[in-house]
Amino acid sequence: SFDEFQFKRGIVTVSEDGVPSVKIQSSIEKIKVVTGWEKYKNLEQPFQGGYFNSGFSKDVFLGRFKNKDVAIAQLNKKHDEERNLEDLLQELKLIKLGQYFMNSFYNRVNQDGALASFLLNGFFMVILNTAMKWNVDDMFLGQVLSGEDIQRRPNENGSLTWPDFIVYAKLPDNGKFRKFSGFFEVQNNKDRMGEWVDAFGHHVVLDSAFTLCIVDLQGWVISKDDTLILFDPQANRQVLCFKMFGVWDDGMRGIESYMEQHECNTICEALGL
Ligand SMILES: [Zn+2]
Structure with missing residues (x-):
């Protein structure tokens, strides 16, 4: 099952001389995020139950945006909200620079x-x-509206860990x-x-x-x-x-x-x- 969140979108652009910046848009959109993916992380079962994989400090799991499957990335629970946003912004800028x-x-x-x-x-x-x-097509930063409920349930049934997240296009199966x-x-x-x-x-x-x-x-x-x-x-x-x-x-x-x-x-x- 999925949790649904309202969020604002941040878009990263790179200027002609290679300097990246982020702009938060004013319109409010909705995204669905799979619940319970953490069970499969703990079982070390990537690509099961909406859990994709984890990197050095990040988790990637399933979302659904405009009726399409997407990948959602956030820092894992060992970090905090501020560090999460900082890291996601660095990553977005670096990927944009890479492209x-x-x-x-x-x-x-x-x-x-x-x-x-x-x-x-x-x-x-x-x-x-x-x-x-680089995996830049359809990539953006999402910021859940303040007041929306971010669940960090101890029984592994949560969805988002932090209010800020990156949406990536899901990689092809082949x-x-x-x-x-x-x-x-x-x-x-x-x-x-x-x-x-x-x-x-x-x-x-x-x-x-x-x-x-x-x-x-x-x-x-x-x-x-x-x-x-x-x-x-x-x-x-x-x-x-x-x-x-x-x-x-x-x-x-x-x-x-x-x-x-x-x-x-x-x-x-x-x-x-
Ligand atoms: Zn060379």
């Missing part, structure tokens, strides 16, 4: 058909394209989870999808003029059409270099360490990174 740099990455790829073919060690190579994106880089090391993947992800990582460092790197890249691979949906960049935010907003102090050190470990692959070379 901003994904767009500039594909602009680079498409420039003059640079990747249609290129010469490697005297061999003429054709490099096949992939489709990577995909598979994959991690492309670890906590502290760059993986330098050898397969095609992995090389594309690593080249994107390198591109972010260059295109942000050494102010940003996303070390921990993970997502949902749909192999039949070479698609990758990236998500949850905040799971390991202590190793995310994110100097642009002064959030993490050793941003520059992290970026240097990333560049030392990264080995340019064929995609990097084709793009002239």
Whole structure:
């Protein structure tokens, strides 16, 4: 069963020069949130009973918005309301930035058909394209109206844990989870999808003029059409270099360490990174 909440929506935008901001809309909307998902979390049964999965500090579970299934993300109960909102805002901004740099990455790829073919060690190579994106479509922040009842029932029958939540599009069923880089090391993947992800990582460092790197890249691979949906960049935010907003102090050190470990692959070379 579901609880229903009234909420206001916050939309994140990124300006032309890459600065994100959030705007809360005035209209009031309704969303349904599954109850009792926590039972399945405690039983460690992901994708059962409306419970999807949990990350480092976050839970993801089922919601229904405008008659469509969606994924709802919040911090787990170990945190508090204030920390939850702070974290969700960081995550929304970071994912939006990720997509901003994904767009500039594909602009680079498409420039003059640079990747249609290129010469490697005297061999003429054709490099096949992939489709990577962040899970930004239909993504927004929800803020339950004050006075609405947020249930934190001890018998695991609750729905929302905190008044603020993120709504994401539900990932397609035919995909598979994959991690492309670890906590502290760059993986330098050898397969095609992995090389594309690593080249994107390198591109972010260059295109942000050494102010940003996303070390921990993970997502949902749909192999039949070479698609990758990236998500949850905040799971390991202590190793995310994110100097642009002064959030993490050793941003520059992290970026240097990333560049030392990264080995340019064929995609990097084709793009002239
Ligand atoms: Zn490279």
